[in-house]
Amino acid sequence: MQHFALTIIGRDRPGIVSGTAEILYHLGCNIADSSSTILGGQFAMILILSHPEIDDLATIRQAFTELEEQGLSVFVRALKPGGEKRPQLPGEQCMISVYGSDKPGIVYRVAKKLSDHNINIVDLNTTLAGSEQRPIYVMMCESVLPQDMDSDDLKALMDKLSSEISVDITVRTITPVEL
Amino acid sequence: MAVREVRIYPDPILKQVCTPAEVGGAETTAIITDLVDTMVDAGHSVGMAAPQIGILKRVAVVDVSHSKLGKKHNHGLLTMVNPEIIEASGSKVMREGCMSVPDYTGNVERAREITVQFSDADGSERVVRCKGFEAVAIQHELDHLDGLLFLDRVSNPKADIFRRKG
Numbered sequence: 468m469q470h471f472a473l474t475i476i477g478r479d480r481p482g483i484v485s486g487t488a489e490i491l492y493h494l495g496c497n498i499a500d501s502s503s504t505i506l507g508g509q510f511a512m513i514l515i516l517s518h519p520e521i522d523d524l525a526t527i528r529q530a531f532t533e534l535e536e537q538g539l540s541v542f543v544r545a546l547k548p549g550g551e552k553r554p555q556l557p558g559e560q561c562m563i564s565v566y567g568s569d570k571p572g573i574v575y576r577v578a579k580k581l582s583d584h585n586i587n588i589v590d591l592n593t594t595l596a597g598s599e600q601r602p603i604y605v606m607m608c609e610s611v612l613p614q615d616m617d618s619d620d621l622k623a624l625m626d627k628l629s630s631e632i633s634v635d636i637t638v639r640t641i642t643p644v645e646l
Numbered sequence: 647m648a649v650r651e652v653r654i655y656p657d658p659i660l661k662q663v664c665t666p667a668e669v670g671g672a673e674t675t676a677i678i679t680d681l682v683d684t685m686v687d688a689g690h691s692v693g694m695a696a697p698q699i700g701i702l703k704r705v706a707v708v709d710v711s712h713s714k715l716g717k718k719h720n721h722g723l724l725t726m727v728n729p730e731i732i733e734a735s736g737s738k739v740m741r742e743g744c745m746s747v748p749d750y751t752g753n754v755e756r757a758r759e760i761t762v763q764f765s766d767a768d769g770s771e772r773v774v775r776c777k778g779f780e781a782v783a784i785q786h787e788l789d790h791l792d793g794l795l796f797l798d799r800v801s802n803p804k805a806d807i808f809r810r811k812g
Contacts, residue, residue, distance in 0.1 A: 560741075643751035644715065644779070645743040646693050646786040646796070 469522040470499065470551040472515055475531075477539035479510040486537070487512060490530050494518065499551060515551055556587060556611040560642045561618050563625060565606040567634030569595060573604050576632050580624060587611045604634075609641065649687040650680050650699035652745050655795065659697050660746055664791045666728050667696075667703040670769030674705060678725045678767050681707045691745060692716065693783045695790030698746050704728045706787040708780065715779040724774065729764035729788055731757075732773070740782050742796045752800035756785045 475487055484503065491498060501514040521527065524545050531541040565577055574593060581588060590609035597603035612621060618640045629636040653659055667674045677696055685694040685707055692713050695706040709723040710716025736758030743751040759777040762784055766772050776784055786796060 641741050643741040643743040644713075644782070645691065645745060646783055 468517045468519055470515060470517045470546040471496075471524070471527055472544050472546060472550075473512070473527070474514075474542045475512040475534070475539055476509050477537075479505050479508055483510050483512070483539065486534055487514075490534065491516065494521065494527065494530050496521075496527075500553075515546070517551065556589070558612040558614045558616070559618055559640055560589075561610050561612060561621055561638050562641045563606075563608040563610060563621070564637045564639075565608065565634055566596075566603055567632075569597075569602040569604040570632075573632065573634055574606060576628060577606065577608065577625075577636070580628050581608075581610060584616070584624065585613045586616070586621070648680050649683045652684065652688065652694075653698055653700055654745075655747050657700075657746075659700055659702065660790070660795065661793045662697065662702055663793050664697060664702045664704045667705050669727055669765040674703070674727055675767060677701055677703055677705045678707065678727075681705065682723070682725070685709070688745060692779075693787040694745075695787045697790050697793075704791045706784075706791060708783045708787055710780045710783050713779065716783070719776070719778045720780050721774055721776065724764075724784070725767040726762070726764035726784075726787075727766070729762055729784075729791075731760050731785070731788065732763050733761040735759050738778070738782060739801070740779070742782075742786060744786070744796055746790075747795060747797060750797070752796060754782075754786075754796050754799045755801050756782045756799075760784060762788075 475483070477483065496516045496518050499515045499517050501512065503510065503512040524543060527543050531543070535541050563577070565573060567573070578588065588608055588610050591607070593604070593606045595602050596605050612618070618638055622638045625636040625638050667677065680699055681694045681696065684699055685691045692710045693706065693708040696703045704727070706726050706729060707724065708726070711720040711722050734757035737755050738758040739753050739755045741751050742754045758781060759775070760781045761773060761775045763773045789795070
């Protein structure tokens with residue numbers, strides 16, 4: 468079955484999800500995996516789609532013309548075989564909270580440190596909080612550690628980085644518990 | 647004594663409310679045995695409730711003593727017949743998963759400390775105060791007795807992040 472990645476972003480208003488879902492329903496597309504959220508004043512949707520018959524991009528794109536005319540940006544691409552499958556990441560899962568006075572480079576320095584140690588970011592949210600006079604930057608980063616590393620190793624790395632860039636960083640394990 | 651098949655959602659039995667079990671009865675004893683056998687067979691499982699093996703009776707077992715998270719505070723194997731949480735305080739968010747809902751996990755807020763009252767396998771009355779992972783596991787299993795899955799309690803992760811304590 469051909470899979471597609473669809474992203475939609477535009478000024479938030481009621482009806483973006485229903486407009487999108489209606490088009491997908493009429494096309495006969497399955498929504499295999501999706502995440503949508505409001506960022507600033509924009510609503511952003513990211514979806515992995517599949518269709519039992521349609522395998523050309525043009526058909527999918529064509530169906531969204533009307534939505535684009537309503538001011539939404541729509542982007543579709545076809546996935547290579549296997550691109551829809553979530554990789555099995557067996558390592559420990561950690562949530563990294565990063566926050567401090569807003570300054571350039573917070574996301575870069577944290578992400579660089581993680582990638583240098585082969586730590587995989589699987590979910591990332593950042594936002595500007597606090598007052599206009601005293602903005603604070605908040606970054607919540609969910610990561611999967613390589614198997615030869617545990618949360619104490621990550622804590623040590625982040626403690627060092629915390630003093631280097633003067634932001635607060637805490638690490639806690641969030642590996643799911645099966646009950 | 648038997649390892650039973652673990653029921654997987656959308657099996658409708660998982661959404662039903664269980665009826666009280668007969669305290670000290672032979673049927674109840676058999677349910678407890680099967681729950682423990684099935685839980686142990688599942689390897690890393692720390693709890694099992696009767697509906698998960700297809701029985702609509704208010705019986706659940708929990709044992710977090712073999713789990714890293716439960717090492718510090720636990721009561722070993724708890725075999726709970728007609729359990730009731732009589733007191734709950736504090737809150738704790740854990741990312742939960744469930745054998746009856748494979749391949750999905752979600753953040754769930756539970757009480758950090760609970761007092762649970764139940765009849766034990768031999769029919770004796772017990773009141774146990776639990777905290778941490780053991781308390782979370784008990785709340786998760788007891789939800790099964792009311793037809794609730796952790797999916798019914800998943801909280802919005804973003805709301806958790808920015809919500810003020812207090």
